């Protein structure tokens with residue numbers, strides 16, 4: 590860090606604030622610049638977890654005729670590139686059953702929620718009084734009926750069941766949900782600067798050490814003992830959190 594760079598940084602900071610003057614900073618005499626080394630340790634763990642759950646779809650499914658051959662088993666699924674979060678759902682074969690749709694009780698249609706099954710709604714102009722409010726004449730909009738045909742269901746009082754899409758039946762099946770997630774542990778070594786740690790963690794610095802593997806070990810023999818301790822904590826925390834419920838695929842430190 591040179592005096593020039595320090596002054597430029599200070600001026601840039603002042604310019605980012607609407608009402609700060611920069612005169613003092615421009616004329617400021619810098620007497621001393623103290624060098625300070627701060628280490629940052631970062632552990633990134635990419636892990637995969639799997640669970641199975643029941644799901645359903647209209648039966649027969651759209652685009653697939655009744656009696657069509659079942660879908661092939663779950664394809665071999667490659668993991669996404671490391672550290673890229675993703676969720677995939679895979680249908681499991683041989684675990685399907687067809688049941689009456691519980692959304693419409695097998696009718697294929699459900700009651701219109703706008704007119705509550707009546708097929709008509711109250712006229713908005715006369716509010717059902719059949720007369721126009723100002724002139725006390727017959728309401729023109731509803732021709733004096735006080736009602737309007739429900740637009741949502743076109744007067745039928747019901748609409749195609751959204752759950753089974755009118756098919757009356759649902760096919761329940763098991764699916765495998767695979768989730769790839771990335772978790773980060775970050776630690777910034779102690780410093781005498783009165784600065785929030787997250788600001789320091791964004792500072793560009795020199796990369797002292799980088800390692801990537803299926804599982805990394807805690808850092809040992811680093812000159813800053815705090816970093817060794819932080820890395821021990823990071824590795825232990827991540828393996829406790831993810832090793833039991835999921836599978837660690839890749840770690841980077």
Ligand SMILES: [Zn+2]
Nearest residue numbers: 701704739742
């Ligand atoms: Zn309706």
Ligand SMILES: [Zn+2]
Nearest residue numbers: 712715728731
């Ligand atoms: Zn009316």
Ligand SMILES: [Zn+2]
Nearest residue numbers: 690693750753
């Ligand atoms: Zn239904």
